[in-house]
Every structure is written in C-alpha cells, then in structure tokens.
Amino acid sequence: MNNITTEPTSFNLPTGIATVPTAVPTPGPSKARGTQARTMDIVNKGLARRYRSERRFKRLGLSAILLSLAFLGVLFISIFANGYTAFKQTFIQLEVFLDPLKIDKEDLGAANYMGLVKKSLTADFPQIKSRADKRKLYGLVSTGAAFDLQDFVQKNRHEIGNTIQIWVPADDDVDMLMKGHISRDVPEIERRMNDTQIGWVDDLLGQSRIKQEFNTRFFTGGDSREPELAGIWGATCGSLYTLLVTLCLSFPIGIATAVYLEEFAPTNRWTDVVEVNINNLAAVPSIVFGLLGLALFLNFFGLPRSAPLVGGLVLTLMTLPTIIIASRASLKSVPPSIREAALGIGASKTQMVAHHVLPLAMPGMLTGTIIGMAQALGETAPLLMIGMVAFIVDIPTGFTDPATVLPVQIFLWADSPERAFLEKTSAAIMVLLCFLVAMNGLAVVLRKKFERRW
Known part of the structure; x- marks a missing residue:
C-alpha cells in the first residue's frame, strides 16, 4: 500500500474556519525499485541486440574484404600464370x-x-x-x-x-x-x-x-607481327613521353587553379558555377575527352595523329579535375591560424599563400598529382580516339613521333589470334601493374613523409 502524506492547503476562508488537510500519494520504495528493474531489463535487451548487430556488421565487413582480396588474388594469379612464360x-x-x-x-x-x-x-x-x-x-x-x-x-x-x-x-x-x-x-x-x-x-x-x-627482347624491342619478336619498349617510351607532356601541363595549371579558387576567388555565382563544372568533369567518361581531342587538337589545330604530344594534351584535360580537387582539399586542410599569423606579421596575401600555405599543402597536392598520373597511365579509350592504336614498330624518339602506349599495346595484343600473344598480353599487364603500384607507392611515401597533422 502506498504511503499517504498530508499537506495543508489554505483557502481564503472566513476567520475562525480551520484549514482542511489534503492527501497526496507518493510511490513507495518497492514500486520505485520495480520500475527501475524493468527499465534496466529493457536497456539490457536493447544492448544485447545492438551488440549482436555490431558483431554481424563486423563479420559482413570482414567477409567483404576477404572476398574482394580473393577475387583480386584470382585475377593476379591468372595474369601471372598466363604471362610469366613470356619472360623466357x-x-x-x-x-x-x-x-x-x-x-x-x-x-x-x-x-x-x-x-x-x-x-x-x-x-x-x-x-x-x-x-x-x-x-x-x-x-x-x-x-x-x-x-x-x-x-x-x-x-x-x-x-x-x-x-x-x-x-x-x-x-x-x-x-x-x-x-x-x-x-x-x-x-x-x-x-x-x-x-x-x-x-x-x-x-x-x-x-x-x-x-x-x-x-631481353621483350623489354628492348618494339611491336612486331611476329610474337617472338614483339616487345614493349616502344609502348613504354610512348607512355613516358605522353605522361611527361601531361605532367608538365596539368600540374602547374591544376595547382594554380586550386590556389585561385581556394584563396583568391570571391564567393559568387560565377565561382560556384566553375566549382560545379570541375566536380562534374571529374566524373565524365574518358572517351568524351578523346572525342574532344579528336575534334580540337587533330581536326581544328591539325596536330599529328598518334603522337605523344596530342595524347598528353588529351590526358591533361582528363586529369586536371582530379588534381584541382585534390589540391583544394590539401589547401583546406591547412589551419586558418597559419594564414592569420602570416597576415598578422605583415605578409601580403600572395606572400602568405606562397611562403606558408602552399608549402604545407604541397604533399597532398603531389599525392593527388601522382594519383592522376597513374590514372592517365592506365587510360586507353581517349587515346584510341586520337589514333594511338596504330601499329608502330619504330621506337619513338620525340613528342611528335608516331607512338602508342602500354594500355593500347595490351589492347592490340589481346586482339591477336596467336597463342604467343596471349602470354605477351599478360606479361605487359604485369609490367603495367608494376608501374601503377610504384606510382601509388610513391604517393603514399610522399604523404607519410611530408604530411603534418594539426
């Protein structure tokens, strides 16, 4: 039974009439303990369910990782099994x-x-x-x-x-x-x-x-109709010339664009349109850039077909959005206090950016640039559109010589009926993967070496 406590309640009564006490029920200690116990039971049941959900989610995530690694391992094993014999x-x-x-x-x-x-x-x-x-x-x-x-x-x-x-x-x-x-x-x-x-x-x-x-002929020779004479050196030189053109154009233009948009550009409708278009260009299919290069660089400007110069210009258009986005993210990661301190000691805005902000953001910019170059190294579709799919026997010696690149060379060999070209294709894929792993590893090393956490 609940305890009853009485509290006097006063009314505006005439003089001489006594006040009447009223009863206010209060819960007893046994009922309070019972309510608390039921609440804890509900909480414990919910905790157990949440813990089970968490363990299930972890198992699903681990299973997904293991499955993806298994698929990747099967891919690498199949490539190696088909291609290792090409090295003899x-x-x-x-x-x-x-x-x-x-x-x-x-x-x-x-x-x-x-x-x-x-x-x-x-x-x-x-x-x-x-x-x-x-x-x-x-x-x-x-x-x-x-x-x-x-x-x-x-x-x-x-x-x-x-x-x-x-x-x-x-x-x-x-x-x-x-x-x-x-x-x-x-x-x-x-x-x-x-x-x-x-x-x-x-x-x-x-x-x-x-x-x-x-x-050794596989690493020192050019392409050939005979599988035993075919090599990747011509395609490798074409890739190096093409990437050199891409790097010399995309890196300074991408860095300058990111610095302007992040540090100097006013916030208005025009800059919003530019930012939206840069983000959209990063998702445009690469073959669209090949069509643009075909119409602009070949048909309008009359540049030579199947040349590393044109290939580098096309890949520059493709990698610029990636470099700009990565560079802007690096600039945003620099604390505002660095800018305020530089301006506070009398530096101009240009000096603040050039001497303080840019050096701190450069590791992230280099990482984004290397990733963009790795993406350009593995591209095939835009280069097919500008004629770099031609059969090239001679080793290119300049930026305007006819050339092809490693991904296109792999595409050509994969389309050949001879069994010997199958192992050449897999071996060339292995070489290309080594280049890509090396470039991504370099990006990781640069980030770890120069990165600062605030």
Missing part, C-alpha cells in the same frame, strides 16, 4: 657459313642473310628434299634470325669466310611447344605443329641446340 624465349643454335661471295664487306646490308640461315638448316637436315617440307623446316626459326645474323656480321667483319655458331630466336610455335602450351598428346590436326616438325625439334634437343634464356 626459346633459341636455336645454327652453324652458318659466312660465304664471302654472298656478303660484300663494303655493303653488308645487301646480303641475303635469311638465305644463309635456310642453307644452314638444310645442311642440318639433308634428308629433306620436298619444297613443302623445307618450308616447314625454315619455319622452325623466326624471321628475326636474319636480323640477328646481320648484326653479328656488322660487329664481327673478320668472321666473314668462316663457319660460326649463333643462337637465333625460334618461331613462336616452337617456343609454345617448349613451354608446354602445345600438347603433344592431342591429334595432329588439332595442333599448330605436325609430328614431323616436332621430330625435328626433338633432334635439335638431342644435340643440345635448343635452349631457353631470359627474354
């Missing part, structure tokens, strides 16, 4: 007689070096008489064997008239056979090499005249 190349040893009647010391380039290679193969297999079999025999070595022999003769003129032993690159089919990509167990009609050719390869293996070495 098969060579065949030939005994070639440098006939002085066919090699003129005064004009070494006019000699028929491929004829000397064929004569050497015929001497190794004298039992082959038919022209069809001879064509198949000559197909064991690459067409680049003639160029390697020519290079040897030009460096060793004194060997003319002697019989030399020289290692020349094997044909891509022989290379695939040695690497296990052509199975001997399948029917002859289902493989690129017949039993006779495989027998010739086995004869050369028995004489220790076939070997595999590190494929």
Whole structure:
C-alpha cells in the first residue's frame, strides 16, 4: 500500500474556519525499485541486440574484404600464370657459313642473310628434299634470325669466310611447344605443329641446340607481327613521353587553379558555377575527352595523329579535375591560424599563400598529382580516339613521333589470334601493374613523409 502524506492547503476562508488537510500519494520504495528493474531489463535487451548487430556488421565487413582480396588474388594469379612464360624465349643454335661471295664487306646490308640461315638448316637436315617440307623446316626459326645474323656480321667483319655458331630466336610455335602450351598428346590436326616438325625439334634437343634464356627482347624491342619478336619498349617510351607532356601541363595549371579558387576567388555565382563544372568533369567518361581531342587538337589545330604530344594534351584535360580537387582539399586542410599569423606579421596575401600555405599543402597536392598520373597511365579509350592504336614498330624518339602506349599495346595484343600473344598480353599487364603500384607507392611515401597533422 502506498504511503499517504498530508499537506495543508489554505483557502481564503472566513476567520475562525480551520484549514482542511489534503492527501497526496507518493510511490513507495518497492514500486520505485520495480520500475527501475524493468527499465534496466529493457536497456539490457536493447544492448544485447545492438551488440549482436555490431558483431554481424563486423563479420559482413570482414567477409567483404576477404572476398574482394580473393577475387583480386584470382585475377593476379591468372595474369601471372598466363604471362610469366613470356619472360623466357626459346633459341636455336645454327652453324652458318659466312660465304664471302654472298656478303660484300663494303655493303653488308645487301646480303641475303635469311638465305644463309635456310642453307644452314638444310645442311642440318639433308634428308629433306620436298619444297613443302623445307618450308616447314625454315619455319622452325623466326624471321628475326636474319636480323640477328646481320648484326653479328656488322660487329664481327673478320668472321666473314668462316663457319660460326649463333643462337637465333625460334618461331613462336616452337617456343609454345617448349613451354608446354602445345600438347603433344592431342591429334595432329588439332595442333599448330605436325609430328614431323616436332621430330625435328626433338633432334635439335638431342644435340643440345635448343635452349631457353631470359627474354631481353621483350623489354628492348618494339611491336612486331611476329610474337617472338614483339616487345614493349616502344609502348613504354610512348607512355613516358605522353605522361611527361601531361605532367608538365596539368600540374602547374591544376595547382594554380586550386590556389585561385581556394584563396583568391570571391564567393559568387560565377565561382560556384566553375566549382560545379570541375566536380562534374571529374566524373565524365574518358572517351568524351578523346572525342574532344579528336575534334580540337587533330581536326581544328591539325596536330599529328598518334603522337605523344596530342595524347598528353588529351590526358591533361582528363586529369586536371582530379588534381584541382585534390589540391583544394590539401589547401583546406591547412589551419586558418597559419594564414592569420602570416597576415598578422605583415605578409601580403600572395606572400602568405606562397611562403606558408602552399608549402604545407604541397604533399597532398603531389599525392593527388601522382594519383592522376597513374590514372592517365592506365587510360586507353581517349587515346584510341586520337589514333594511338596504330601499329608502330619504330621506337619513338620525340613528342611528335608516331607512338602508342602500354594500355593500347595490351589492347592490340589481346586482339591477336596467336597463342604467343596471349602470354605477351599478360606479361605487359604485369609490367603495367608494376608501374601503377610504384606510382601509388610513391604517393603514399610522399604523404607519410611530408604530411603534418594539426
């Protein structure tokens, strides 16, 4: 039962009439304890439910991370499994007689070096008489064997008239056979090499005249129709020239734009429109910039097609929004007290920005620039629109020479039917990934080294 307390209540009554006490109920201690217990039960039940939800959310997040890492691992493993064999190349040893009647010391380039290679193969297999079999025999070595022999003769003129032993690159089919990509167990009609050719390869293996070495040509040569002669150096030089143009244009323009918008531009409708357009340009598909470059730089200004200069201009337009946004974020991270202190000791606004704000924001700006360059390195679509998809054999030596870039080179090789180009494609992807990882790692190092926390 609840306790009853009485409190006097006064009314304006006539004199001589007593006041009447009124009863006010108050909860007893047992009821208060019961209410508190029920409240704690509700709270505890809610806490348990929230803890379960939190643990479930953590498990889902961890599962998502593990799943993404698994997919990434499968991707890397598949690329490595298809491409690591491209870093080795098969060579065949030939005994070639440098006939002085066919090699003129005064004009070494006019000699028929491929004829000397064929004569050497015929001497190794004298039992082959038919022209069809001879064509198949000559197909064991690459067409680049003639160029390697020519290079040897030009460096060793004194060997003319002697019989030399020289290692020349094997044909891509022989290379695939040695690497296990052509199975001997399948029917002859289902493989690129017949039993006779495989027998010739086995004869050369028995004489220790076939070997595999590190494929330096892959890193030093340009593109080729023959897979065993194709290399990435031409595309790498094209990428370097293109990125150099992009960096020289996008970095100063992006930094200057960010500084003006963040430090000097008045807040009005015009600057709002500019900021909105910069943010929107960062989300525009890259092929749109390629169409702009095609219409503006090629058709209007008449710049050369498939040149690193035009590719750099197109990628500059594409990376500028990223650099501007990252640079503005870096400028905003500088505390206002730095600006106030600089202005308080008499510095002008330009001096305040140049001597105090910009040095503190530069690490973040460099990080954004490197990320933008990494994005430009992996772009293909805008460069396809300006003609950098052309078949380029020569190594570019300038900004206006015809060139291609690594992503486009990968695209071209992936479209080729030969099995040897599949491993070249995967190997080029591995090289491109190494460049991207290195650039992103450099961005992390710069941020960690120069970053200041306020």
